[in-house]
Amino acid sequence: MNDATRVLVLNxxxxxxxxxxxxxxxxxxxATGLVERxxxxxxxxxxxxxxxRRTVEERYPDHTAALKAVAEELRRDGLGLDSPELAAIGHRxxxxxxxxxxxxRIDDAxxxxxxxxxxxxxxxxxxxxxxxxxxRALRPDLPQIAVFDxxxxxxxxxxxxxxxxxxxxADANSVRRYGFHGTSHEYVSRRTAELLGRAPESxxxxxxxxxxGASASAVRGGVCVDTSxxxxxxxxxxxxxxxxxxxxxxxxxxxxEAGLGVDEIDALLNRRSGLIGLCGANDMRxxxxxxxxxxxxxxxxxxxxxHRLKKYVGSYFAVLGRVDAVxxxxxxxxxxxxVREAVAGRLSVLGIELDSVRNGVRGDSPRLVSAPTSRVAVxxxxxxxxxEIARQAFALLRQD
Ligand code: AMP
Numbered sequence: 001m002n003d004a005t006r007v008l009v010l011n012x013x014x015x016x017x018x019x020x021x022x023x024x025x026x027x028x029x030x031a032t033g034l035v036e037r038x039x040x041x042x043x044x045x046x047x048x049x050x051x052x053r054r055t056v057e058e059r060y061p062d063h064t065a066a067l068k069a070v071a072e073e074l075r076r077d078g079l080g081l082d083s084p085e086l087a088a089i090g091h092r093x094x095x096x097x098x099x100x101x102x103x104x105r106i107d108d109a110x111x112x113x114x115x116x117x118x119x120x121x122x123x124x125x126x127x128x129x130x131x132x133x134x135x136r137a138l139r140p141d142l143p144q145i146a147v148f149d150x151x152x153x154x155x156x157x158x159x160x161x162x163x164x165x166x167x168x169x170a171d172a173n174s175v176r177r178y179g180f181h182g183t184s185h186e187y188v189s190r191r192t193a194e195l196l197g198r199a200p201e202s203x204x205x206x207x208x209x210x211x212x213g214a215s216a217s218a219v220r221g222g223v224c225v226d227t228s229x230x231x232x233x234x235x236x237x238x239x240x241x242x243x244x245x246x247x248x249x250x251x252x253x254x255x256x257e258a259g260l261g262v263d264e265i266d267a268l269l270n271r272r273s274g275l276i277g278l279c280g281a282n283d284m285r286x287x288x289x290x291x292x293x294x295x296x297x298x299x300x301x302x303x304x305x306x307h308r309l310k311k312y313v314g315s316y317f318a319v320l321g322r323v324d325a326v327x328x329x330x331x332x333x334x335x336x337x338x339v340r341e342a343v344a345g346r347l348s349v350l351g352i353e354l355d356s357v358r359n360g361v362r363g364d365s366p367r368l369v370s371a372p373t374s375r376v377a378v379x380x381x382x383x384x385x386x387x388e389i390a391r392q393a394f395a396l397l398r399q400d
Contacts, residue, residue, distance in 0.1 A: 012131025096148030153179030351375030
């Protein structure tokens with residue numbers, strides 16, 4: 001254990017890499033950036049460090065080229081990967097299966113196990129693994145730590161994670177509910193307790209992570225007891241492009257009656273459903289604007305989105321028994337006054353009283369939007385998955 005306190009967080013997607021260099025001594029963000037369109041003819045890297053902001057437009061044939069370019073930008077700011085102050089690289093990994101339920105130091109055996117999990121997350125894990133391989137090649141001696149989107153939900157009791165289907169078939173195929181966005185749910189539930197001035201162990205929170213992907217979780221005393229996403233991120237809430245919950249027989253019906261193949265149905269439900277499928281737009285700002293113009297499709301999409309959310313909020317009240325706070329986060333949750341108003345408004349039956357003035361104030365720090373008399377606090381808590389990954393990676397180093 002040395003005195004290094006910086007953690008580089010890498011979030012490697014199929015054609016992009018997002019990164020942040022965070023100093024865990026004070027939580028400062030020393031650099032942030034994004035490489036986009038990896039593998040395409042015209043890629044771009046946007047890098048920020050302090051007051052410096054640089055954009056590089058170049059072709060990045062693969063993740064190796066992209067990460068080398070990131071390393072070069074960091075080096076130009078005196079923050080290179082060879083810096084003795086760099087303690088570790090923290091990697092976001094989407095699916096940890098049942099094996100990885102904690103932040104994990106990556107070695108060859110772990111990497112092999114991650115490859116074995118690809119069938120559970122074929123769209124996400126391969127890119128996460130590539131990012132790890134490239135980062136290890138660049139700094140073989142540096143601790144590399146995987147932090148999993150599924151891990152926070154590993155505490156769900158079996159009656160919450162098990163699907164009511166034939167047990168043997170389910171177990172033989174790893175079919176169960178895993179949940180995603182775990183680093184966000186963990187961060188936001190903890191920050192909500194802090195906002196209330198209470199210990200996380202004593203607070204029950206419903207977290208609504210409403211971004212382009214969206215999920216809800218029920219957190220009892222800092223421990224997740226239920227969440228809306230399942231085997232994959234498709235289950236649960238209505239999302240930007242995903243349907244969320246539906247009768248599984250819709251799939252058989254579309255196959256038998258409309259002749260759609262399994263990949264076509266997969267694409268339909270994951271990429272052409274949800275808000276975009278209902279009204280042609282997945283950005284809540286555009287939907288709000290169109291609603292203002294009286295657009296019936298946009299209004300219906302909004303109403304279906306809110307109805308599903310209300311059902312999850314109600315059911316998590318039943319699951320938790322006592323709820324101290326409902327916390328809104330991510331792009332829609334942090335910014336859409338209308339969605340918060342529609343979900344939390346008129347819920348006095350559950351002890352929720354929204355304060356319309358507080359709810360209408362924009363801001364980027366955690367805040368309460370409920371009335372002082374509300375039995376249940378309603379909070380807006382900006383999420384920070386990168387910080388949470390860095391925090392967990394750094395905590396693991398400290399344990400070693
Ligand atoms: P995320 O996945 O967390 O980055 O969230 C992205 C989504 O947040 C976008 O698709 C928009 O629907 C939504 N969003 C971002 N800014 C706003 C805003 N000012 N008002 C309403 N929705 C917003």
